Amino acid sequence: MPNQDTTRRLRLQVISQDITSFHGLQTVSTYDTTRSNASVANIQQAYQAMLTQQQAETEKLALYRAAVDAARLAEWEFHNAVLAMKEVVRGQYGSDSDQAQAVGLKKKSNRKRPTRKNLVAVASQST
Numbered sequence: 001m002p003n004q005d006t007t008r009r010l011r012l013q014v015i016s017q018d019i020t021s022f023h024g025l026q027t028v029s030t031y032d033t034t035r036s037n038a039s040v041a042n043i044q045q046a047y048q049a050m051l052t053q054q055q056a057e058t059e060k061l062a063l064y065r066a067a068v069d070a071a072r073l074a075e076w077e078f079h080n081a082v083l084a085m086k087e088v089v090r091g092q093y094g095s096d097s098d099q100a101q102a103v104g105l106k107k108k109s110n111r112k113r114p115t116r117k118n119l120v121a122v123a124s125q126s127t
Contacts, residue, residue, distance in 0.1 A: 019047070025043070086100075086103055086104070089103050090105060095107070095108040096109050
């Protein structure tokens with residue numbers, strides 16, 4: 001048997017086939033083995049542990065998604081509050097004030113004026 005990479009998840013199809021095999025084994029009344037890891041009791045215990053861990057994962061994933069949503073909304077609320085504060089600073093102190101520059105706005109006097117680009121007319125020669 002090759003080395004198993006237990007850091008990756010099994011495909012859902014593989015798990016589904018394993019569950020079907022386990023349910024099928026429960027119909028075999030004469031199954032008996034000396035291998036402890038292949039015993040019906042061990043398989044039943046592993047199956048219950050898998051179901052418990054999957055349920056815990058699902059619950060934590062739901063909590064994680066809720067936390068992500070709450071954090072995203074809090075970030076937007078903070079961003080909108082900062083934008084409102086910048087508008088207030090611009091309104092109270094003016095666009096060219098040191099206070100406006102202190103909150104991250106660019107002073108109006110420091111802005112470059114737009115320059116007009118002269119278009120060079122290319123004369124087409126027709127002969």
